[in-house]
Amino acid sequence: MKVFLGMSGGVDSAVSAHLLKEQGHEVVGVYMKNWSKDLPGMKCPWAEDLADAKRTAVRLGIDFRVFDFESDYKQKVVDYMLAEYQKGNTPNPDIMCNQEIKFKLFADTAFEQGAELIATGHYAKSKGRQLLCAKDTNKDQSYFLYRITADVIERTLFPVGDMLKSEVKALAENIGLTVAHKPESMGVCFVGEANMKDFLAEFVETRPGKIIELETNTELGIHDGAIFYTLGQRHGLGLTQGLPYYVVKKDMAKNLVYVSRNLNAGELWANRATLRDIVFRESASGPLQARIRHRAPLVPAHFDAETQTVYFDDAQKSLTPGQSVVLYRGPLCLGGGIIESTDKVC
Amino acid sequence: MIYLDHAAATPLAESARRAMTPYLAEKFFNPSAAYLPAAELRREYEAAKERIAHVIGAKGADLVITSGATESINLAFSLVSSSAETLISAVEHPAVRANAQRGAKCQIVQVDANGRIDLADFQAKLNKNTQFVSVCLASSELGTVQPISDIARLIHAERQRRALAGEATPLYFHCDASQGLGLMEVKVARLGVDLLTINAAKIYGPKGVGALYVAHRVPLRPQVLGGGQEMGLRSGTENVPAVMAFAAAIEEAAKHVSSEQRRLRQLKQQLHQDLADLPNVRFLGHPKTQLPNYLVLSLPGFDAERLIFALEAQEVYLATGSACSANKGIKSPALEAIGLNDAEIAGSLRITLGKLNDSSNLAEAAKLIHAAVRAEQQRMQGQG
Numbered sequence: 001m002k003v004f005l006g007m008s009g010g011v012d013s014a015v016s017a018h019l020l021k022e023q024g025h026e027v028v029g030v031y032m033k034n035w036s037k038d039l040p041g042m043k044c045p046w047a048e049d050l051a052d053a054k055r056t057a058v059r060l061g062i063d064f065r066v067f068d069f070e071s072d073y074k075q076k077v078v079d080y081m082l083a084e085y086q087k088g089n090t091p092n093p094d095i096m097c098n099q100e101i102k103f104k105l106f107a108d109t110a111f112e113q114g115a116e117l118i119a120t121g122h123y124a125k126s127k128g129r130q131l132l133c134a135k136d137t138n139k140d141q142s143y144f145l146y147r148i149t150a151d152v153i154e155r156t157l158f159p160v161g162d163m164l165k166s167e168v169k170a171l172a173e174n175i176g177l178t179v180a181h182k183p184e185s186m187g188v189c190f191v192g193e194a195n196m197k198d199f200l201a202e203f204v205e206t207r208p209g210k211i212i213e214l215e216t217n218t219e220l221g222i223h224d225g226a227i228f229y230t231l232g233q234r235h236g237l238g239l240t241q242g243l244p245y246y247v248v249k250k251d252m253a254k255n256l257v258y259v260s261r262n263l264n265a266g267e268l269w270a271n272r273a274t275l276r277d278i279v280f281r282e283s284a285s286g287p288l289q290a291r292i293r294h295r296a297p298l299v300p301a302h303f304d305a306e307t308q309t310v311y312f313d314d315a316q317k318s319l320t321p322g323q324s325v326v327l328y329r330g331p332l333c334l335g336g337g338i339i340e341s342t343d344k345v346c
Numbered sequence: 347m348i349y350l351d352h353a354a355a356t357p358l359a360e361s362a363r364r365a366m367t368p369y370l371a372e373k374f375f376n377p378s379a380a381y382l383p384a385a386e387l388r389r390e391y392e393a394a395k396e397r398i399a400h401v402i403g404a405k406g407a408d409l410v411i412t413s414g415a416t417e418s419i420n421l422a423f424s425l426v427s428s429s430a431e432t433l434i435s436a437v438e439h440p441a442v443r444a445n446a447q448r449g450a451k452c453q454i455v456q457v458d459a460n461g462r463i464d465l466a467d468f469q470a471k472l473n474k475n476t477q478f479v480s481v482c483l484a485s486s487e488l489g490t491v492q493p494i495s496d497i498a499r500l501i502h503a504e505r506q507r508r509a510l511a512g513e514a515t516p517l518y519f520h521c522d523a524s525q526g527l528g529l530m531e532v533k534v535a536r537l538g539v540d541l542l543t544i545n546a547a548k549i550y551g552p553k554g555v556g557a558l559y560v561a562h563r564v565p566l567r568p569q570v571l572g573g574g575q576e577m578g579l580r581s582g583t584e585n586v587p588a589v590m591a592f593a594a595a596i597e598e599a600a601k602h603v604s605s606e607q608r609r610l611r612q613l614k615q616q617l618h619q620d621l622a623d624l625p626n627v628r629f630l631g632h633p634k635t636q637l638p639n640y641l642v643l644s645l646p647g648f649d650a651e652r653l654i655f656a657l658e659a660q661e662v663y664l665a666t667g668s669a670c671s672a673n674k675g676i677k678s679p680a681l682e683a684i685g686l687n688d689a690e691i692a693g694s695l696r697i698t699l700g701k702l703n704d705s706s707n708l709a710e711a712a713k714l715i716h717a718a719v720r721a722e723q724q725r726m727q728g729q730g
Contacts, residue, residue, distance in 0.1 A: 058655035061725060 002026045003157065004110035005119040006102060007057065007064075009049030011179050013121030014056040015168045016159040018175055020119060021060055028115070029057035029064040032106055034097075035074040037202065052179050059178070067109055069101055076100040082203050088252035089322025090230040092144075099147040107152050117155050124333075125161040129154045129281065133331040136164045142333040143294045146326040150281045197228050197236070209255035211237060214248055214265060226255045232268060232318030269315040270344045273325050275308045275337030280327075282334040289328045292316055298328055308337065315344060348711045350664040352548075352639060352700030353486055353525055358591070359550035359701075365594035366552065369587035377584050378573065391586050394593040395557075401600045402542065402559060403533035409557045410566075410579045411589055415524040416441045417569075418543040418558035421580065422520040423448055423478070424567040430477040435463045435492065436683035437485035442522055443679070446480065455481075460632040461490035461684050468497060472504055479519045483526035483537075487667050487680040487696060488631045489640025491530065494521050498538025518564060524548055524556075528599035529607065529637050540564050544596075546588070550701065551595030555588035610638040610699050613708055617641055617697065620712035624719055630667075630684065630694070639700055642667060644686065645693040648722055653695065656718040662711055667694035 003020050007013040007029040020027045031053045036046055050066065057064035077097050084091035102120060110118050123134035124142045129150035134140040148156075160168050172180035200206075206225025213220050221238055223229065228236075233247040237259065248267040249258035258267070273292075289298035290310055300313040310325050319325075319342040326336035375381075377388035396406035412418045423445035426432055430449035434442055436457050446452040453476075456467045463481060472479070479501060484491045501519050508515060520541035523532055528549035534542055542559035546552055560566060560579075572581030599606075618641060621627060630642040645653075650666040657664065667681050681691045699708075 054651065055655045055658075058652050059659055061721070063725070063729060064652070 001116045002114055003117045003119050004028045004030050004115040006106055007031055007053040009052035011172050011182055012160050014177050014179050015172050016119055016121045017060050019159040027062045029062050031066045033066055033068045033070055035070045035078055069105055072105055073101055084322050085227045086204055088250055090320045091322045094144050095324055098145055103148040103152045117157055119157040119159060121160055122158050124158045126153045126156050126158055131333040134161045139165045143291050143326050146333055146336045147279050211257050211259055214258045214260040223257045226250050226252055226257050229257050231320045269317055270319045270342035271312045271315040272343040273310045273319050274340045276340040278308055278337030280335035284327050284334050291326045292319055303327055347661045348707045349702040350697045353698035356548055356550045359595050359598055361598050362551050362591035362595040366587040366591035369590050391584055394589045397593040398596050401596045403535050404559050408559050410576045412556045412558055413554050414556040415543050415545040418556050419445055421558050421569055422541040424569055425518050426478045431475040432478045433471055433476050435481045437461050437680040438482055439486055442480050457683050459684050461485050461488040462635055463492050469500055477516055483521055483523040484637050485680055486525045487678055488642055489637035490631050491635050494537045534559055546592040546595055549595050549599045551592045552588045555585055555592050607638045613699050613703055614641050617708050639698050641697040643695055644690045646689040648693040650693050650695050653718050660714050662714050665696040667696045
């Protein structure tokens with residue numbers, strides 16, 4: 001089959017290329033050029049990543065193309081992210097990137113250019129129209145993929161989904177891939193390894209506001225702008241005396257950040273999350289498991305379709321508006337939605 | 347390893363390594379210090395500058411030591427005020443192109459199909475407002491040697507015209523000799539330049555050291571301020587070991603320049619013949635005006651970067667003249683300027699020979715290049 005594989009320049013997609021070729025597919029490696037902001041002093045490694053992807057393709061003897069998605073990415077991922085931050089939410093741009101770019105624009109473009117299937121180096125599994133968790137539970141990326149449509153999943157391969165990360169690295173080393181020891185990329189791709197706060201500061205106007213202790217309602221200091229802070233955050237508050245403070249609440253209208261030393265502060269915990277923008281490929285009735293962030297453990301929950309609310313058996317810490325709750329039945333990823341609001345009801 | 351990229355970097359010559367070693371740990375003093383060993387070091391440093399200057403027909407006091415060609419170019423362009431008009435060729439290094447924008451207006455002189463500057467176009471664009479001209483000794487993409495002394499004559503004539511007309515606008519001529527030094531004779535008087543950029547890293551000297559030759563009464567503005575070293579034109583403690591090695595490297599290069607020219611020209615001819623039957627190959631640049639170590643070719647229809655990655659797996663290292671990932675996909679203005687189309691640019695390879703090459707490793711390189719091209723051809727045919 002003719003398979004278009006998204007190649008990032010990393011080891012997972014490089015090994016995927018090798019595996020697909022071994023399986024007898026005609027593989028076309030594709031580097032997706034996404035938007036990046038070149039700021040002096042901020043290193044954006046895309047040129048190196050592109051070279052690594054192309055080098056791997058050449059060494060494996062496969063075709064290689066570059067899809068330029070810069071303007072779409074800016075519009076559909078970066079602008080979305082900035083808008084969400086401005087509303088006081090903490091968005092997840094990787095989820096939006098998978099929904100809009102990798103599994104929509106890339107897929108559409110690949111199929112237009114003659115692909116029968118697409119593939120990526122994600123740790124996940126596809127089975128018919130179903131999305132499943134990866135064999136490597138520690139690396140599983142299904143959380144980031146929950147918004148992909150069943151139509152696309154049906155035509156998608158995840159070649160490393162049945163492997164442990166350690167097996168992927170060992171194989172890369174064995175077959176002499178030059179990216180076998182490349183360090184994993186950290187952080188949001190277009191921000192590079194720069195601080196998200198520095199990045200946001202380039203794009204959104206912010207004004208300093210007060211940091212207030214929740215229990216006493218006293219002012220503890222000044223923050224750089226409420227949009228920079230996310231629930232549960234402990235660092236970057238500039239409050240260095242004594243025990244750490246946690247962000248427990250934000251008031252965007254008044255530009256206030258509430259903090260507490262008490263990890264059990266009611267504001268930090270919730271057992272209900274009302275979702276928006278929900279997508280489900282499967283029915284979500286009965287007892288389920290939920291994941292509230294990437295690599296968080298699966299926790300028991302159930303979903304009420306009428307109110308679009310997830311009810312957790314146990315209260316969860318830092319359920320954050322803008323982040324996603326993804327629902328599973330065993331290894332099967334059913335879908336999920338974006339947190340609109342949370343509540344604690346005893 | 348078969349290294350075919352001497353225009354990018356050269357390995358340190360043994361003589362240069364020996365020359366710098368004593369100054370790393372034993373003679374480590376700051377040449378500005380008061381005690382005798384430091385004063386002796388200063389004398390050795392000044393003597394080394396004198397030796398470097400001598401090779402290009404200048405005096406030590408005419409040289410400002412810098413961290414390399416890019417800094418020398420930036421210092422030369424300090425003459426350009428924000429209201430000035432600059433004139434450069436279409437085949438300049440990015441450092442020259444970027445600095446030429448410092449003025450109010452930058453004009454670009456066309457080159458012919460071999461990358462040699464069009465003197466008629468130069469004359470047409472040199473006008474009463476031009477304050478700064480910068481042309482490379484040889485372009486880094488094509489190795490085409492520019493007629494620097496002819497340009498200097500035109501500049502001299504314009505200066506005389508201004509003097510007679512009572513016009514006060516100054517006019518300076520800078521030449522970036524990063525490529526070419528060590529491969530041809532370079533004398534500032536014969537070239538007729540006011541400013542000349544040279545670089546140790548391309549002549550088997552260390553990286554991170556270069557110089558700017560400055561003719562008398564050229565009012566440079568220092569770009570690095572501080573303790574007033576280099577006659578106040580470039581502050582910072584002198585890089586004594588690097589300058590010692592620079593002197594050794596440039597003297598050695600000058601001593602062997604004609605024999606090395608002959609040797610390289612022969613090697614180039616051999617490789618040219620061995621590669622002449624590549625599919626639809628086109629060699630760029632004219633043999634008469636190209637540096638003796640440059641072999642630039644285009645294989646339209648091929649992706650040069652794929653060939654480079656394929657050859658890299660065989661430990662053959664060469665450069666592409668075209669857009670490549672490593673330079674962020676910026677297309678070479680030099681290859682566009684000589685009129686290549688996109689396919690010709692995408693398929694262009696730059697081979698630059700040097701000390702690491704001999705007849706046998708070039709014969710091997712030719713075989714491996716043929717094999718890489720054949721493999722690519724088969725892959726492309728397989729796709730239908």
